[in-house]
Amino acid sequence: MDVGGAAYNELFDIFWGWSIVVGIIVFGWQLHHSFFYRSKDGEVPNVDALKVGEFPRHNDNLQLELTWIILPTLLILYLTFISLGPASDVWADPADVGVEGEDYFEIGMTGQQWFWDFDCRELSTDLCTTGVDEETGLTKLIVKKDVVYRFNLTSEDVIHAPFLVQWGAKEDAVPGLYTSMWVTPDMTGEFFIDCAEFCGDDHSYMTAILEVHV
Amino acid sequence: MKTNKRFIAIICLLAFALVMAPTFEARSGGITNVDSGCTCHTSTSSGDVSPFMTLANGSALPDTYNANEVYTFAFGFTGGPGDVAAGTQDNMGGFNLVASKGDLASLGDFTTMTAGQLTHTPAGNDQVNWTVEWTAPSSGSVDFQLTVNSVNGDGSQSDDDHWAQSTFSMGAVGGSGDETEPADGLTVLFSALLLVASLLIIAVVYVFYRNNPSAFSWESFKPWIAGWLTSTDHKKVGTLYFVAGLFYFVVGGVIALLMRIQLAVPGNDFLTQDEYNQFFTLHGTVMIFLAAMPLINGFANWIVPLQIGARDLAFPRINAMAFWLNPVASVLILTGVFSGNAADVGWTGYQPITSWPGTHSGATFWLAGQIMLVASSTLAGINFITTIATMRAPGMGWMQMPLFTWSILVSVMCLFISIPAFGIGLIEAFLDRTISTAFFNTSAGGDPVLWQHLFWYFGHPEVYVVIIPAFGIISETLATSARRAIFGYKSMVLAMAGIGFVSFLVYGHHMLTSGMSPWLRFVMMITTMFVAIPTGIKIFNWLKTMHGGSLVYRTHTLWSLGFLVTFTLGGISGMFFPSIAMNTHMHETYFVIAHFHYVLVGGVVFALFAAIYYWFPKMSGRMMDERLGVLHFLIAFISYNGLFWPMHKLGLWGMTRRHHTYFLQANEYSDVIGTLPAEASGWNMFITINAFVFGLSTLIMVVNMIMTLFKGKKAPADPWGGWSFEWLVSSPPPTPSFDELPILIDVNETDEAKPNWLMKLMVPDDEEVMY
Ligand code: HEM
Numbered sequence: 001m002d003v004g005g006a007a008y009n010e011l012f013d014i015f016w017g018w019s020i021v022v023g024i025i026v027f028g029w030q031l032h033h034s035f036f037y038r039s040k041d042g043e044v045p046n047v048d049a050l051k052v053g054e055f056p057r058h059n060d061n062l063q064l065e066l067t068w069i070i071l072p073t074l075l076i077l078y079l080t081f082i083s084l085g086p087a088s089d090v091w092a093d094p095a096d097v098g099v100e101g102e103d104y105f106e107i108g109m110t111g112q113q114w115f116w117d118f119d120c121r122e123l124s125t126d127l128c129t130t131g132v133d134e135e136t137g138l139t140k141l142i143v144k145k146d147v148v149y150r151f152n153l154t155s156e157d158v159i160h161a162p163f164l165v166q167w168g169a170k171e172d173a174v175p176g177l178y179t180s181m182w183v184t185p186d187m188t189g190e191f192f193i194d195c196a197e198f199c200g201d202d203h204s205y206m207t208a209i210l211e212v213h214v
Numbered sequence: 215m216k217t218n219k220r221f222i223a224i225i226c227l228l229a230f231a232l233v234m235a236p237t238f239e240a241r242s243g244g245i246t247n248v249d250s251g252c253t254c255h256t257s258t259s260s261g262d263v264s265p266f267m268t269l270a271n272g273s274a275l276p277d278t279y280n281a282n283e284v285y286t287f288a289f290g291f292t293g294g295p296g297d298v299a300a301g302t303q304d305n306m307g308g309f310n311l312v313a314s315k316g317d318l319a320s321l322g323d324f325t326t327m328t329a330g331q332l333t334h335t336p337a338g339n340d341q342v343n344w345t346v347e348w349t350a351p352s353s354g355s356v357d358f359q360l361t362v363n364s365v366n367g368d369g370s371q372s373d374d375d376h377w378a379q380s381t382f383s384m385g386a387v388g389g390s391g392d393e394t395e396p397a398d399g400l401t402v403l404f405s406a407l408l409l410v411a412s413l414l415i416i417a418v419v420y421v422f423y424r425n426n427p428s429a430f431s432w433e434s435f436k437p438w439i440a441g442w443l444t445s446t447d448h449k450k451v452g453t454l455y456f457v458a459g460l461f462y463f464v465v466g467g468v469i470a471l472l473m474r475i476q477l478a479v480p481g482n483d484f485l486t487q488d489e490y491n492q493f494f495t496l497h498g499t500v501m502i503f504l505a506a507m508p509l510i511n512g513f514a515n516w517i518v519p520l521q522i523g524a525r526d527l528a529f530p531r532i533n534a535m536a537f538w539l540n541p542v543a544s545v546l547i548l549t550g551v552f553s554g555n556a557a558d559v560g561w562t563g564y565q566p567i568t569s570w571p572g573t574h575s576g577a578t579f580w581l582a583g584q585i586m587l588v589a590s591s592t593l594a595g596i597n598f599i600t601t602i603a604t605m606r607a608p609g610m611g612w613m614q615m616p617l618f619t620w621s622i623l624v625s626v627m628c629l630f631i632s633i634p635a636f637g638i639g640l641i642e643a644f645l646d647r648t649i650s651t652a653f654f655n656t657s658a659g660g661d662p663v664l665w666q667h668l669f670w671y672f673g674h675p676e677v678y679v680v681i682i683p684a685f686g687i688i689s690e691t692l693a694t695s696a697r698r699a700i701f702g703y704k705s706m707v708l709a710m711a712g713i714g715f716v717s718f719l720v721y722g723h724h725m726l727t728s729g730m731s732p733w734l735r736f737v738m739m740i741t742t743m744f745v746a747i748p749t750g751i752k753i754f755n756w757l758k759t760m761h762g763g764s765l766v767y768r769t770h771t772l773w774s775l776g777f778l779v780t781f782t783l784g785g786i787s788g789m790f791f792p793s794i795a796m797n798t799h800m801h802e803t804y805f806v807i808a809h810f811h812y813v814l815v816g817g818v819v820f821a822l823f824a825a826i827y828y829w830f831p832k833m834s835g836r837m838m839d840e841r842l843g844v845l846h847f848l849i850a851f852i853s854y855n856g857l858f859w860p861m862h863k864l865g866l867w868g869m870t871r872r873h874h875t876y877f878l879q880a881n882e883y884s885d886v887i888g889t890l891p892a893e894a895s896g897w898n899m900f901i902t903i904n905a906f907v908f909g910l911s912t913l914i915m916v917v918n919m920i921m922t923l924f925k926g927k928k929a930p931a932d933p934w935g936g937w938s939f940e941w942l943v944s945s946p947p948p949t950p951s952f953d954e955l956p957i958l959i960d961v962n963e964t965d966e967a968k969p970n971w972l973m974k975l976m977v978p979d980d981e982e983v984m985y
């Protein structure tokens with residue numbers, strides 16, 4: 001099963017590609033030098049005439065140093081640039097997304113030691129239903145596929161963080177603060193909501209179920 | 215004797231403070247609980263109220279229970295103002311029930327579980343008896359402590375309200391003593407620590423014995439050990455730091471291995487949730503504050519004065535004091551681990567969980583211990599900055615300092631500037647826990663995100679505080695191994711200073727999903743990306759240093775090359791986090807764990823190993839065994855990668871950190887609640903096996919060090935052919951280290967004309983003569 005969501009997967013592939021390029025350059029270079037410049041049998045030539053108590057002759061080359069300042073900077077500017085677009089989706093300003101109740105729908109989600117509480121507000125049962133999963137006894141949220149949801153998060157006690165693995169969505173639920181998490185479920189089925197911010201004894205079991213229907 | 219009296223007075227004061235600290239934990243009566251629970255009882259218990267506890271059917275509590283069976287108990291009280299006919303008054307009573315073993319669970323609306331204890335809800339106030347479900351443990355006798363209030367119903371606190379407390383006990387079913395108990399995490403930990411501590415003591419005594427076998431007696435041991443304990447010599451204090459750091463490295467490692475046993479298979483119950491939470495907290499705190507930092511301090515103490523040609527540090531007594539705060543702090547930090555009450559909040563100590571009533575009392579001591587470490591680091595900071603700024607040998611300007619000294623200067627500066635924020639945060643948290651201030655208490659308007667800002671403003675520079683000295687070490691070991699001057703000395707210095715500077719601007723990348731303002735998150739994302747530039751400069755400069763050189767393969771060379779591989783990998787995985795759309799998926803998963811172990815273990819610890827093999831001959835006067843060294847490197851390097859590499863994949867699959875177990879997609883509980891594919895289980899077992907190999911390989915080094923002390927070949931003054939002043943003095947160096955201050959000759963001086971304006975600003979006036 002694919003995890004992480006579309007934006008993550010797209011960025012990950014690009015970053016991963018560049019990681020391999022950087023890795024090949026660095027490790028290739030290192031591997032070559034480690035063997036090519038090793039001292040042959042017992043011979044220990046003192047290349048730069050190092051001597052105790054003498055600051056050695058500078059071993060500089062401005063052009064080379066500038067090269068490996070400028071090239072990585074370009075790569076980083078590029079990676080920063082491609083990261084900017086998806087980032088603004090993660091925290092979309094509601095006004096940019098459209099009208100609440102038409103273009104997107106709000107669901108309240110409250111963390112408590114140690115369960116998740118959902119609040120469908122005035123949404124129709126087709127868009128949002130809450131319940132309890134019979135098999136596991138976990139709280140459950142049932143939503144519709146391909147609808148833009150804005151989860152309004154808060155906490156009753158300590159900090160929690162819902163983690164929807166399939167869409168790579170995560171945001172802290174902080175007591176005394178409202179934060180938001182945008183999710184557009186694009187798969188149907190039953191999924192797992194985990195808690196990603198340490199919240200005390202039963203942190204590992206603070207789970208809930210998200211069911212997505214067509 | 216006057217000093218003796220003062221000494222006793224201080225001890226008494228400390229003892230008093232220790233005894234009083236827990237009693238000042240006024241949390242439950244404080245602001246936190248204003249709207250829950252009943253605080254309407256008087257201060258003394260009274261005899262007319264009698265608590266009772268029976269089985270649900272009214273028959274008396276049995277003497278023994280059956281393992282793992284579920285029981286329902288009825289309990290309550292008779293007597294006092296609340297004991298009236300039902301319905302005649304609101305607010306009749308309240309209670310609190312604690313079970314020493316097994317699990318309590320609330321039944322119905324009248325009772326609720328908070329912080330592992332059962333108490334009444336507001337509706338439950340109108341009752342005089344309640345019921346509870348209890349799941350028996352597998353063994354051991356159990357105590358139920360029941361506290362009840364019998365109140366007169368006027369809703370306010372008065373002397374007419376009475377309360378009482380009783381304890382009810384049950385034993386385990388007898389006769390099953392032959393049933394073997396499964397290993398218990400705490401017992402294993404205790405035995406392992408006892409073993410490590412005994413080995414340490416044996417090693418100390420053995421070292422003393424081998425020093426002078428004919429004078430092996432208490433009379434001569436006493437002055438010898440007292441000499442160590444009271445010394446202010448930078449070399450001896452350095453060794454103390456070193457021994458303490460190594461000791462806690464093993465402690466932190468043992469705790470990590472126990473966590474790995476727990477995670478080896480899904481759904482394991484080797485450690486309870488509660489133990490696991492304490493273990494990762496202590497593992498993180500011990501490794502960073504009690505292992506990595508002291509080891510770095512040990513080398514800084516030993517090497518910096520030697521490298522700059524100073525006789526000692528500027529303030530030797532402050533130096534000794536900075537060290538001696540450490541052992542005391544370490545005891546405080548680990549307080550409660552054997553009674554199962556150690557801090558259980560994560561090394562980051564996020565709020566409000568750290569001030570939460572359910573958090574163990576050990577967290578108070580954990581905070582106190584860290585406050586002491588803040589004091590220790592501040593003292594050490596003053597000392598090193600002063601020493602490096604004022605005590606350099608004649609001829610050594612700022613830009614002639616060896617890179618290791620530069621790295622310590624930069625790291626100490628970062629620490630010195632960032633740690634006050636941490637200190638303030640810790641003191642606020644400590645006051646929240648002890649005298650119910652409300653800095654982080656949300657119900658009183660406190661701000662939990664404030665803690666994150668204070669912590670990470672320190673915490674991010676802190677990780678550079680430990681990695682920058684590692685850069686310094688590698689610059690020394692790699693250049694010496696290649697028999698070359700380091701490539702781009704100036705850009706190395708500038709890169710270190712640059713990393714130190716940027717480290718203050720990027721801390722928000724730990725808070726990209728914390729509800730922090732989106733604007734700030736964008737800024738942090740961009741600044742964080744730029745950290746890669748100075749780090750890249752360093753890596754490329756190291757590689758270029760090898761160019762045209764003549765690599766002499768020694769153990770420290772291997773560790774340096776290993777460092778280059780693992781640190782680069784850690785650096786690359788670090789590039790994924792600042793990108794926000796990826797961060798939301800990866801934050802708080804094992805990808806993070808993998809990344810920071812690649813930089814902390816593959817970076818800091820590998821560099822420290824390199825430093826041990828590199829400088830141990832200088833410190834002890836004996837050459838270490840190269841064959842054992844190579845063996846250590848090979849085993850550790852391979853198992854290290856086996857240990858941490860698969861964690862990347864687990865993290866991407868969605869395995870979250872600080873979880874005491876994990877769920878596969880189809881598991882024994884349910885076929886819907888897991889996320890991890892079935893392979894995850896096999897990989898976790900693989901990781902655990904590698905963790906044990908890696909952990910044990912460290913022992914090879916320890917054995918090597920101890921054997922070297924006695925059997926090693928005598929080391930010459932300059933065994934590797936380095937150029938800095940530490941190689942000028944004999945191995946081991948005399949005390950004071952230099953009879954006569956050495957003078958540094960800069961071979962570049964002849965070709966360089968006048969110093970430029972920047973250098974002029976940086977060189978103190980009285981040293982101008984050297985140009
Ligand atoms: C034998 C070697 C080691 C092993 C097997 C190991 C294993 C682990 C594991 C499994 C965790 C994750 C716990 C969890 O989130 O559930 C962890 C966390 C951590 N480790 Fe290590 N580790 C080792 C060495 C180190 C070293 C040398 C350092 C530091 C210099 C270190 C620093 C940390 C920190 C800071 C955490 C985070 C603790 C927290 O979440 O509060 N570890 N380690």
Ligand SMILES: [Cu+2]
Binds near residue numbers: 198
């Ligand atoms: Cu949690």
Ligand SMILES: [Cu+2]
Binds near residue numbers: 673677720721723724
């Ligand atoms: Cu950071």
